[in-house]
Amino acid sequence: QVQLVESGGGLVQPGGSLRLSCVASGDTVCISAMGWFRQVPGKERELVATIARGSTNYKDTVKGRFAISRDNAKNTLYLQMNSLKPEDTAVYYCNALAKCPVGDDIYDLDYWGQGTQVTVSS
Numbered sequence: 001q002v003q004l005v006e007s008g009g010g011l012v013q014p015g016g017s018l019r020l021s022c023v024a025s026g027d028t029v030c031i032s033a034m035g036w037f038r039q040v041p042g043k044e045r046e047l048v049a050t051i052a053r054g055s056t057n058y059k060d061t062v063k064g065r066f067a068i069s070r071d072n073a074k075n076t077l078y079l080q081m082n083s084l085k086p087e088d089t090a091v092y093y094c095n096a097l098a099k100c101p102v103g104d105d106i107y108d109l110d111y112w113g114q115g116t117q118v119t120v121s122s
Contacts, residue, residue: 002026002111004094009116016084016120022077022094022113030100034070034077038090038118045093049079052097062088084120091115 008020035050049068050057067080094113
């Protein structure tokens with residue numbers, strides 16, 4: 001079992017910056033990949049950025065503006081968001097993919113945080 005808790009969201013002006021954090025607890029040794037997703041009411045949740053095996057992947061519209069990183073010692077995932085635009089307004093969710101061995105079985109599980117609101121407005 002993995003629990004994820006996001007923080008760092010809030011109201012920021014266009015062109016401003018925010019840094020989101022996601023603290024993982026529980027069976028964190030099972031986590032193989034982590035990422036950030038976002039969702040606007042009425043739309044599907046979309047990928048923002050992922051990190052796995054030291055490699056990162058970004059949604060095209062945030063590339064060059066956002067940076068994902070992970071501190072394994074602190075079990076914390078970060079999303080540095082710069083040059084924010086109104087269209088970045090959404091609820092941002094932390095995600096973790098975990099592969100946890102139990103006896104002879106391995107369970108592949110997808111975990112989500114509760115979300116943190118990011119609002120970009122003047």
